Each structure stands twice: as structure tokens, then as C-alpha cells.
């Protein structure tokens with residue numbers, strides 16, 4: 026009998042202890058502000074259930090998801106793992122994408138809090154809470170748009186709301202939030218423009234806690250921390266400030282399995298489209314990972330991997346289930362069928378892979394394939 030790990034084309038190791046350490050680091054950095062945890066999109070592809078339990082055990086009490094059903098699953102996962110009442114309080118779950126008409130009951134049933142993104146959503150929530158009677162406080166956040174032009178009350182709706190604050194009276198407004206567009210560019214003028222626009226928005230609304238910063242925003246300084254920060258990517262090891270030393274621990278390791286090794290000689294080509302042509306004798310290793318696993322096709326003839334200390338260039342095109350590497354310089358005892366090659370790890374971080382794939386670490390993480398054999402490390 027072989028194990029699933031032995032049969033898998035690749036092994037994805039997710040270091041929960043590193044996530045925990047990253048949470049504590051950010052928590053300590055922003056205290057006394059609260060540090061929430063953003064676990065939308067299956068915790069950036071890493072597994073919302075494992076990640077949320079880890080964060081809860083590290084002291085995280087407030088979670089953000091994008092979709093209502095992510096919130097429903099998260100509530101169940103916290104309950105299933107005995108994290109439904111840590112420290113005598115039920116963890117709080119906010120749904121960033123707001124209130125979809127007709128879902129009010131689902132929010133109430135699973136004790137989820139909507140992030141209300143328009144006057145329409147505010148009025149609908151207030152109506153629902155009024156109709157539900159005194160048992161329902163209807164805790165919710167309101168998002169204002171301060172420069173992202175994506176979600177949240179635009180300026181015109183904010184001024185309508187500030188001249189009719191009774192519209193907010195029917196439920197418990199916990200937080201006013203907004204989202205930074207350029208937090209990963211510390212010198213970008215929009216950061217301070219958004220900070221000021223956000224302060225003005227809060228002054229025009231009834232008193233509530235404020236939250237502006239994602240991972241990168243935390244590193245813009247104290248003024249950006251306010252009452253609560255909302256990191257996602259930094260928890261998962263992505264560098265919060267590009268081109269500076271990354272203070273976060275790496276969380277993800279991806280090892281692909283070598284299926285075959287072959288020698289090719291001058292003029293022989295590798296892969297679809299014959300885009301790589303050998304100029305002399307070469308040794309090629311074929312690895313059981315492809316674009317169907319989120320190993321992006323853009324890496325064709327661009328990417329790199331490591332075998333031990335040896336950097337091996339990706340040659341030819343990435344295909345659906347397979348990728349080829351030039352292993353000519355690697356000693357034979359390290360390259361044979363069944364040997365592992367490091368596709369993400371200490372030598373090629375998520376950010377480094379993202380750079381060669383023309384994208385950002387977020388997309389590498391959220392693309393991590395469903396076929397990988399996943400191993401969760403706790404210490």
C-alpha cells in the first residue's frame with residue numbers, strides 16, 4: 026500500500042505555527058488596537074478551517090470573510106473545534122461583501138455581522154433589526170469609500186447619511202471601516218489622503234470604532250492602526266512592504282515530485298511549441314505539477330526551482346499536469362524518479378515566485394492547487 030502523500034504529484038506544507046507567530050507579531054505591533062484576521066477565499070487558499078482555529082488559539086477574536094457562506098462555514102468550524110466561546114465571548118465574524126437582499130435571516134441565524142456598503146443596505150438591515158424585535162441588536166459595520174472606488178458608501182451617500190443619522194439608529198453600529206488602495210507603496214500620497222478622508226467620514230457619523238488598515242497599512246505607522254487592523258496576506262507570509270526585508274515568517278512550502286529524468290542533446294526541444302531548444306547535452310527532469318495546480322503557465326521559460334542548494338531553471342512551457350526543469354548541473358543522486366524539487370520554500374518565497382510569474386503573492390496563494398497533498402504543521 027502507498028500513502029496518499031506517496032502517490033501525490035506534489036506536497037504542500039502549511040506551517041500553522043508560522044501563521045500563529047505572524048499573528049502574534051502583528052498583534053503586539055498594533056496593541057492596544059485590535060488585530061483581526063482576514064480569512065476570506067479559504068484563508069487565501071491555505072484552508073480557512075485550519076487557519077481560523079490557529080488564529081483563534083493565538084488570541085484572534087474578530088474574523089473577516091468576503092462571502093456570507095464563508096461566514097456560515099467559519100462559524101461552524103469555530104464551534105466544531107471548541108473555539109465558540111474563548112475568553113467568554115463568541116468570536117465575531119464580519120462579511121465584507123455586504124448585505125445581499127433576502128439574506129438578513131442567515132446573518133442573524135449564524136450571528137454574522139454585515140459590512141454595510143450602501144444606504145440601501147443600511148436601510149434594509151435597520152428594517153430587519155426593527156422587525157426582529159428587542160432580541161436582535163443587529164451589530165454591523167459600515168464601510169465608506171475613501172479612494173478605492175470599489176465597495177462602501179461613496180461621498181454622496183455619506184453626506185446623505187450624515188444629515189440623517191437616524192438611519193443608523195435602528196441597529197448597533199460597531200465599526201466604520203475603509204480600505205487603502207496603495208498601502209504597499211508607503212510614499213504614495215493617496216495613503217494620507219485616505220487617512221484624512223476617513224477621519225472626516227468618521228466625524229460626520231455617530232461614534233463607532235475605526236478600522237482602515239490591511240497588512241501593508243499596519244506598516245504605515247500608528248496613525249493607521251486606529252481601533253482595529255485587518256491583516257490577511259502578512260499572516261500568510263507575504264511581504265507587507267515590497268522591496269524591504271520581510272518581517273513575516275514563511276508559511277508555505279511546495280515540493281513537486283520528479284517523474285522522469287532524460288538526457289537531450291543539441292537541437293532537441295522541450296515541451297509544447299518547442300519553445301526551448303538545447304544547445305548542448307542537457308538533463309531534463311519532468312515534475313508532476315502544472316497550471317491545473319495553479320503553477321502558472323506564465324512561468325514558462327521564466328521560473329526557477331531548487332534541488333538542495335542547486336537552482337534549476339524551468340525550461341519549456343508549463344503544461345496542465347507537468348513542468349520541465351533543466352537539472353544538468355545537479356548531481357545524479359539528487360535527481361531520480363520520486364525525488365522532490367522545491368517549488369516554493371526558503372529559496373523561492375511566495376513573493377519571489379510571484380515576481381517571476383508577473384503577479385503578486387496573493388494570487389500565488391489563492392491559486393494553490395486542489396490536487397496537492399496538504400500537510401498542516403503544528404510545531
Ligand SMILES: *Cc1c(COP(=O)(O)O)cnc(C)c1O
Nearest residue numbers: 063204239240255256257258259
Ligand atoms: C482582503 C482585505 C483585507 C486584507 O488585506 P491584506 O492585504 O491581505 O492584508 C483587509 N480589508 C479588506 C476590506 C479586504 O478586502
